[in-house]
Amino acid sequence: MAIKVNSETKEFHLYNRQVSYIFRVLEKSNQLEHLYFGEKIRHRDSFKHLIEREIRPSCNMFEGDHTSSLEHIKQEYPSFGTTDYRYPAHMITNSIGSQITNYQYHSYQIIPGKPALENLPATYVEDFQEAETLEITLIDEVLESKLILSYTIYANRNVICRNAKFINEGKDSFYINNAMSTSVDFPDDQFEMLHLTGAWAREAHVEGQKISKGIQSIYSARGASSHAHNPFLALKRLDTTEHTGEVYGFSLVYSGNFLGQVEVDTYSVTRVMMGINPFQFKWKLNPNDTFQTPECVMVYSNEGLNGMSQTYHDLYRTRLARGYWRDKERPILINNWEATYFHFNEEKILSIAETARDLGIELFVLDDGWFGKRNDDTSSLGDWFVDKDKLPNGIQGLSEKIDRLGLKFGLWFEPEMVCKDTKLFNDHPDWIIATPNRRASHGRNQFILDFSRQEVVDHIFSLMDDILLTSKISYIKWDMNRYMTETYSQSLDYDQQGEVAHRYILGVYNLYERLIEKYPEILFESCAGGGARFDPGLLYYAPQAWASDNTDAAERLKIQYGTSMVYPLSSIGSHVSAVPNHQVGRMTPIETRANTAYFGTFGYELDITKLSDEEKAKIKTQTAFFKEKRQLIRNGDFYRLLNPFESNEVSWMVVSKDKKEAIVGYYKVLAKPNDKYYRIKLTGLDPDKLYAIEGKETTHYGDELMNVGIVLAEDYTNRASEYWKREKSGDFSSKLFILKEV
Numbered sequence: 036m037a038i039k040v041n042s043e044t045k046e047f048h049l050y051n052r053q054v055s056y057i058f059r060v061l062e063k064s065n066q067l068e069h070l071y072f073g074e075k076i077r078h079r080d081s082f083k084h085l086i087e088r089e090i091r092p093s094c095n096m097f098e099g100d101h102t103s104s105l106e107h108i109k110q111e112y113p114s115f116g117t118t119d120y121r122y123p124a125h126m127i128t129n130s131i132g133s134q135i136t137n138y139q140y141h142s143y144q145i146i147p148g149k150p151a152l153e154n155l156p157a158t159y160v161e162d163f164q165e166a167e168t169l170e171i172t173l174i175d176e177v178l179e180s181k182l183i184l185s186y187t188i189y190a191n192r193n194v195i196c197r198n199a200k201f202i203n204e205g206k207d208s209f210y211i212n213n214a215m216s217t218s219v220d221f222p223d224d225q226f227e228m229l230h231l232t233g234a235w236a237r238e239a240h241v242e243g244q245k246i247s248k249g250i251q252s253i254y255s256a257r258g259a260s261s262h263a264h265n266p267f268l269a270l271k272r273l274d275t276t277e278h279t280g281e282v283y284g285f286s287l288v289y290s291g292n293f294l295g296q297v298e299v300d301t302y303s304v305t306r307v308m309m310g311i312n313p314f315q316f317k318w319k320l321n322p323n324d325t326f327q328t329p330e331c332v333m334v335y336s337n338e339g340l341n342g343m344s345q346t347y348h349d350l351y352r353t354r355l356a357r358g359y360w361r362d363k364e365r366p367i368l369i370n371n372w373e374a375t376y377f378h379f380n381e382e383k384i385l386s387i388a389e390t391a392r393d394l395g396i397e398l399f400v401l402d403d404g405w406f407g408k409r410n411d412d413t414s415s416l417g418d419w420f421v422d423k424d425k426l427p428n429g430i431q432g433l434s435e436k437i438d439r440l441g442l443k444f445g446l447w448f449e450p451e452m453v454c455k456d457t458k459l460f461n462d463h464p465d466w467i468i469a470t471p472n473r474r475a476s477h478g479r480n481q482f483i484l485d486f487s488r489q490e491v492v493d494h495i496f497s498l499m500d501d502i503l504l505t506s507k508i509s510y511i512k513w514d515m516n517r518y519m520t521e522t523y524s525q526s527l528d529y530d531q532q533g534e535v536a537h538r539y540i541l542g543v544y545n546l547y548e549r550l551i552e553k554y555p556e557i558l559f560e561s562c563a564g565g566g567a568r569f570d571p572g573l574l575y576y577a578p579q580a581w582a583s584d585n586t587d588a589a590e591r592l593k594i595q596y597g598t599s600m601v602y603p604l605s606s607i608g609s610h611v612s613a614v615p616n617h618q619v620g621r622m623t624p625i626e627t628r629a630n631t632a633y634f635g636t637f638g639y640e641l642d643i644t645k646l647s648d649e650e651k652a653k654i655k656t657q658t659a660f661f662k663e664k665r666q667l668i669r670n671g672d673f674y675r676l677l678n679p680f681e682s683n684e685v686s687w688m689v690v691s692k693d694k695k696e697a698i699v700g701y702y703k704v705l706a707k708p709n710d711k712y713y714r715i716k717l718t719g720l721d722p723d724k725l726y727a728i729e730g731k732e733t734t735h736y737g738d739e740l741m742n743v744g745i746v747l748a749e750d751y752t753n754r755a756s757e758y759w760k761r762e763k764s765g766d767f768s769s770k771l772f773i774l775k776e777v
C-alpha cells in the first residue's frame with residue numbers, strides 16, 4: 036500500500052494491489068481535479084497524460100483561458116457557482132449571504148493508520164500498518180475557513196474511506212447547507228445503479244436500473260437511515276454479475292438523514308455523492324468550531340457484486356464492529372415478542388426460558404411490555420420502571436432466576452421514545468421533538484425525545500443505568516419505532532433548527548458510547564421496527580441488528596439476500612418463528628425456517644412451550660447444528676448464488692477462509708411438478724480440493740462443484756416408481772449441503 040505524491044505536478048496517488056485513486060491540484064485555481072478511481076494502475080512520476088481538456092462553449096474561470104470551466108473538469112469535492120452547474124458536494128452561506136466558495140489547496144499530510152472521527156462512528160485500524168491516511172488541507176481565504184479532505188487506503192482491502200471536515204477560522208459564523216462525505220466524478224455513464232429499498236416488513240429489496248442523464252438518488256429525510264432506503268448504493272458495469280466485472284460500492288457510516296445521489300451530466304460524466312441529506316440540513320459554524328462529516332466507505336471490486344460484498348463484510352465485521360463481542364460466538368437467543376407480545380408474566384417467561392434451555396438455546400430476551408403499564412403500544416415508553424403486576428420480582432429477580440436456569444438474560448429498551456402518559460413526559464413536556472404552536476404527530480402513539488439535548492441523553496442514561504446496575508443483563512435490544520416529524524428543538528436558536536436531526540443522531544451515538552463504556556460485555560442488537568436503522572453507523576456500537584419484523588422464511592430469503600450486499604452474516608439478526616407466520620400468514624417447514632435463519636445471528640421467536648415433542652426435538656438438533664457451524668458461518672466468505680428477486684430458487688453459501696469447509700443453503704420457493712433438472716453451481720472453493728458432501732457417498736473436486744455443480748435430482752432413496760406415490764417436498768422446501776475437504 037502506498038500514498039505517492041508527485042510534488043512537481045502536485046498529484047496524489049493512493050494505491051494497493053487492487054485499487055488506485057488519483058487526483059491532482061489544478062495549476063491556476065488550486066482546486067482539486069479528480070483523475071482516476073478503479074483497478075490498480077502503476078504509479079508514474081506524472082499523470083499529466085490523464086488530464087482531459089477540450090475547448091467547449093461554457094463559462095470559464097480565467098479570462099483568456101477556455102479550458103478552465105469546472106463543468107468540464109472532474110472534481111474531488113465540487114462547489115457550485117463558479118462555472119460548474121451540477122449539484123455540489125458542499126454549499127456554504129456566509130455572513131453577507133453569498134454561497135460562493137473557493138477552497139484552494141494549501142498542504143497535505145500523510146498519517147500512518149487511520150485517525151478516529153470525533154463523536155462519529157467510523158472504520159478503524161488495530162495497527163497503524165493496516166492503512167495510511169492522506170489529509171488534504173484547503174483554504175477559502177474569503178470565508179476564512181479550512182476544509183480538510185481525508186482519504187484512507189487500507190493495505191489489503193479494496194477500500195477507500197473518505198470524510199470532510201470544515202473549520203471556521205474567521206470572526207463571523209457561517210452556515211453549512213451541504214457537506215457531503217464523498218464525491219466522485221466518473222468519466223462515463225455505463226453503469227447500473229443498484230440499491231436496497233423497502234418498507235416495514237420488506238426491507239433491503241435489491242433494485243437496479245441503468246443510470247440516465249439527470250439525477251437519480253436514494254435518501255432519507257425521516258430522521259433515521261430508514262426502511263425506505265439503506266445508506267448504500269453501487270454503480271456496476273452493465274455486464275457485471277455476482278461473480279465477475281466491475282462495481283463501485285458507496286456505503287455511509289451514518290444512521291440519520293442521508294443522500295446518495297448519482298448525477299449524469301450532458302457529457303455523460305457520472306457524479307456520485309453521498310453524505311448527510313442537505314434537505315432540511317443547515318449547520319451554523321461559529322468561529323473556531325469544526326464540522327465533521329460522517330465517513331463514506333467506497334469499495335472497488337472487479338469480482339462482481341460478491342467481491343464488493345465480501346470486502347464490506349470483512350471490513351465491517353472486523354474493523355467497524357468493536358469490543359467484547361466483535362470476534363466472539365454470539366449466543367443463540369430466544370425472544371418472547373412473537374410468543375407473547377405484551378401479555379406475559381414471570382411464570383410464562385420462565386417456562387419459555389426453561390424449555391429454551393433444554394433445547395440448547397443460550398440467551399433469553401425479554402422484549403417490549405415489561406415496564407410502566409404497557410399492555411399495548413399506547414403507553415409507558417419512558418417510564419423505565421418494571422411492571423410489578425407482570426414481574427413481581429422485578430427485572431433483577433427475573434434475571435437472577437434466568438441466570439440460575441443457566442441462560443443469559445437480555446432486555447428490550449426503546450430509549451429514544453416517550454408516551455404522553457408517563458412521568459417522564461409530565462416532568463419534561465418540552466423534551467420531545469415538536470414545533471411550537473404546531474400539532475406534534477405521533478407514530479405508534481409515541482413521541483421522540485430530543486436527543487440533541489445532552490440533559491435528555493443524560494437522563495435516559497441514568498434510567499437505564501439503574502436497571503443495568505442491579506440486574507444480570509448480558510444483552511440489550513435497542514429499538515426505535517417511529518420517524519421524526521415537526522423536527523424542532525426547544526434548546527436551539529431559530530437559525531440552528533437545521534442541526535436538530537444530525538445532533539439527534541450524535542445524541543444516540545453518545546448514549547450508546549456511554550453504555551458500552553460502562554458495560555463493555557453487554558451485547559447490543561439494534562432494531563428500528565425491524566431494519567429501519569440497519570446501517571454501518573450503528574454497527575459500530577451494536578454488532579448485530581434485527582433485519583426485519585418479517586420472520587417469514589420466504590420473505591426473509593429476500594431480506595437477508597439484500598442485506599448481505601453490504602452487511603456481514605454476523606450482523607444479521609434472524610429468527611425461527613411460528614407458523615402460520617404472523618406477518619404474512621404463510622406455512623413453511625420448520626427446517627426451512629431454520630435453514631434461512633442459520634445465515635445470520637440465529638435465534639427463535641415463538642412460544643416453544645406449545646410445540647410438539649417432534650418439533651422440540653428438531654429445535655434441539657438445530658441448536659446443536661448451529662453451535663457446530665457458527666464459527667464457519669460468521670468468519671467464512673459468503674457467496675450469493677441464486678437470486679430470490681429473479682428466480683423461484685434461492686441459494687447462497689459460506690466457505691471457510693482456508694476453503695476446507697463450506698455450507699450451502701438451497702431453497703425452492705414454490706414446488707413445481709415434473710420440473711426441469713436442477714443443479715447448483717458453487718463458487719469460492721479450491722478447484723483442486725476433494726470434498727465430501729454430508730449424506731452423500733460420492734466425493735467431488737472443487738472444480739466439479741464449481742463447473743458442473745451439485746446435481747440435485749439424485750434421489751436414490753425414494754424407491755416408489757409411480758410419480759404420484761412419491762413423497763413431495765411441498766412449497767418452501769430447502770436443503771443444506773455441508774462440504775468438507777477429505
Ligand code: DGJ
Pocket residue numbers: 372402403447514516562563564565581583584
Ligand atoms: C419492533 C421490533 O422490531 C419488534 O421486534 C419488537 O421489539 C417490537 N418493536 C416491540 O414493540
